[in-house]
Amino acid sequence: xxxxxxxxxxxxxxxxxxxxxxxxxxxxxxxxxxxxxxxxxxxxxxxxxxxxxxxxxxxxxxxxxxxxxxxxxxxxxxxxxxxxxxxxxxxxxxxxxxxxxxxxxxxxxxxxxxxxxxxxxxxxxxxxxxxxxxxxxxxxxxxxxxxxxxxxxxxxxxxxxxxxxxxxxxxxxxxxxxxxxxxxxxxxxxxxxxxxxxxxxxxxxxxxxx
Numbered sequence: 291x292x293x294x295x296x297x298x299x300x301x302x303x304x305x306x307x308x309x310x311x312x313x314x315x316x317x318x319x320x321x322x323x324x325x326x327x328x329x330x331x332x333x334x335x336x337x338x339x340x341x342x343x344x345x346x347x348x349x350x351x352x353x354x355x356x357x358x359x360x361x362x363x364x365x366x367x368x369x370x371x372x373x374x375x376x377x378x379x380x381x382x383x384x385x386x387x388x389x390x391x392x393x394x395x396x397x398x399x400x401x402x403x404x405x406x407x408x409x410x411x412x413x414x415x416x417x418x419x420x421x422x423x424x425x426x427x428x429x430x431x432x433x434x435x436x437x438x439x440x441x442x443x444x445x446x447x448x449x450x451x452x453x454x455x456x457x458x459x460x461x462x463x464x465x466x467x468x469x470x471x472x473x474x475x476x477x478x479x480x481x482x483x484x485x486x487x488x489x490x491x492x493x494x495x496x497x498x499x500x
Contacts, residue, residue, distance in 0.1 A: 332394045333430045339380060339393070340416060341439040344485055346378045347401070347414055348440075357414045360403035373401055395420055395427065397478070404484060407491035416483040422476065428469035431481060432460055443484035443494075448472025452479075455498040457489055 351357050363370030373379055373391065378401065383391045390398045397419035406412035420427060432444060436458060444456040452472045456464070472479040487494060 329426065329430075333427065333434075335394045336418075336427075336431060337434060337436075337439070339383065340418070340436075340441075340483060343379055343401070343416060344439050344441075344483075346376075347485075350376050350378060356411045357403040358411045360401055360414055361411060363401055363403075370401065393418060395424055397421060404487065405493065406486055407488040407493050413484065413486040413488075415485065418481045418483060420479050420481065422473060422478050424479075425469050425473040428473065428479060428481065429462075429465050432456065432458075432465045432469065433462060435459070436483075439483075440485050441483050443487045443489055443498075445482035445484070446472050446479065447482065448479045449475040449477030451475050457498070 347357065347360070351359065359372055360370070362372065374384070379391045379399065383393065383399065385392045388398075393399050399419070400417040402415050402417065403411040404413040404415045418431075428446070432446070441458060444458065444460070446452070446454045446456060446468050448471065452468075452475060454468050454472070456468065469479075489495075489498065
C-alpha cells in the first residue's frame with residue numbers, strides 16, 4: 291500500500307505578526323507623509339491667496355489712492371458686498387453655506403482699511419483666522435518671506451491675553467515663542483497681515499510699542 295503524504299506549508303504566528311508589524315509601520319509612515327504634504331499645501335496655498343488678494347486690492351483701489359471702501363466691511367453683518375462684487379478674494383475661498391470667505395484651514399478671512407501713518411486709510415489688512423491646533427501653521431506663516439506680497443507688519447492675537455505686533459523679517463526663535471504663547475490660551479488665534487503701513491511713523495510706533 292502506497293501512502294502519499296503531502297506537506298502543507300503555512301505561516302507561523304510569528305511570521306504573521308511580523309507582516310502585520312511591517313504593514314503598521316508603512317501605514318503610519320504613509321499617514322505622516324500625507325499630513326506633512328497637506329500642511330505644506332496649506333502653507334503654499336495661503337501664500338498664494340494672500341499675495342493675490344493684496345494685488346487685487348491695490349489694483350481696485352489704485353484710482354482713489356486709499357482704501358476707504360474697505361472701511362464699510364467692519365460693520366457689514368452680511369459680510370462686505372464690495373469684496374465679492376469686486377472679486378477681491380478668489381471665488382474658491384467663498385463658502386456658500388456660511389456666506390463667508392474662508393482660508394484653507396476652514397476659518398473666516400476679513401479685509402479692512404487701515405491707516406498708513408495717520409488717519410488716512412492708505413493701508414489695509416487681512417485678518418487670517420486659525421484654529422487652536424494650527425500652531426505649526428502660525429510658525430510657518432510668520433517665518434515666510436512676504437516681501438513679494440508687500441506685508442510689512444504682523445499682529446498675532448491669541449485671545450484677550452496675547453496681542454503682539456511683529457515687524458518682518460522675524461527671527462525663528464521669536465516666531466516660535468509668540469506662536470506658542472498665542473496658542474496656549476485656549477483661543478483660536480488670528481494673524482493680521484498689514485500692507486502699506488509706515489511702521490516708523492509716530493502713529494504706528496505708539497501702537498506697536500505702547
